[in-house]
Amino acid sequence: MRKFLGTVSLLALFTLILAACSEGGSSAAIATVTTTGASTSATMAVGTTQAFPNGSMAYSDNMLSLSYPQGWQKTISSKSTIIDDQTSATYGYIFTNQAQDSSTFGVTINAQAKTMDPQTAASTALGGIDGTFMPDHSVASTVKLGNIIWQQYAWKINLSNAEFEVEALSNTSLQKGKQLVIAFGSSNNPGTNSFSTDYNQYFWPMAQSCRFLAS
DSSP states (O other), X not given: OOSXXXXXXXXXXXXXXXXXHOOSOOTTTOOEEEOTTOSSEEEOOOOOOOOOTTOEEXXXXXXXXXXXXXXXXXXXXXXXXXXXXXXXXXXXXXXXXXXXXXXXXXXXXXXXXXOOOXXXXXXXXXXXXXXXXXXXXXXXXXXXXXXXXXXXXXXXXXXXXXXXXEEEEEESSSSTTOEEEEEXXXXXXXXTBOHHHHIIIIIHHHHHHXXXXXX
């Protein structure tokens, strides 16, 4: 498991304090959900503005808000289908490092009737990845983002000129009827680029800043 438990614990504590002190706040700031099998509600962590080495940018729409590094390119897309006479959609958000295009952060909001398997979800969130996904079982199967438990997956992919690492977080209980996926990936070349460096500087802070809004 990546070494971010201390950061997440502090964020969860801040969330509890904020939830206790705030009255009449905007419903867009804090989303209240009921986790599967639980009779009480859990409060999603408020998205936090993150500081990145070259500055921060903010993105927000009626479904998602997050912070991302200055200079990264964003690509927003949506795909609608008709299932049982009802329109369902998959929304995709991809953020790519312009200076180093192998570093990519993606979010997928899947409102389709069928839940994507972890590998498909990760590849979709990152815009499609060619190669053989080899599972990396060294990461924990679950992780807390705020006070919400997400399923966690990891893979290594051998490309022609580099090893590519991918991690993905998936949640199907936070928003009823939707599969939420956060994925990140980059090459892992000794001396030029490190997945762990990207993870600590960009990927995990971006994940912490994500705030999913009811739609």
